[in-house]
Amino acid sequence: MPKDPFKTRLEIAKKKANKRNLDNRKHDPSPIGTAFKLSTELVSAVAVGTIIGFILDKTFGTKPWLILIFFFVGVITGITNVIKSAKKMQK
Numbered sequence: 001m002p003k004d005p006f007k008t009r010l011e012i013a014k015k016k017a018n019k020r021n022l023d024n025r026k027h028d029p030s031p032i033g034t035a036f037k038l039s040t041e042l043v044s045a046v047a048v049g050t051i052i053g054f055i056l057d058k059t060f061g062t063k064p065w066l067i068l069i070f071f072f073v074g075v076i077t078g079i080t081n082v083i084k085s086a087k088k089m090q091k
């Protein structure tokens with residue numbers, strides 16, 4: 001009795017999916033790359049927040065206040081981004 005064509009196609013698809021999963025495991029990022037990504041996310045959020053605060057302070061003449069506010073907003077944003085990225089990496 002011949003094999004069902006659907007079962008044959010299903011077996012071929014499963015083999016291809018298993019091969020793709022094995023290929024994806026080989027391309028995991030290195031620990032140094034992961035650390036660089038996380039540190040870059042944190043530093044860039046703080047830098048952008050501070051720069052925005054500096055520009056707004058200069059514009060409105062409220063010298064240290066907006067720099068401080070946006071600095072802390074940048075810190076909080078950076079930390080939440082790092083936490084989100086770490087959760088994604090665990091999956």
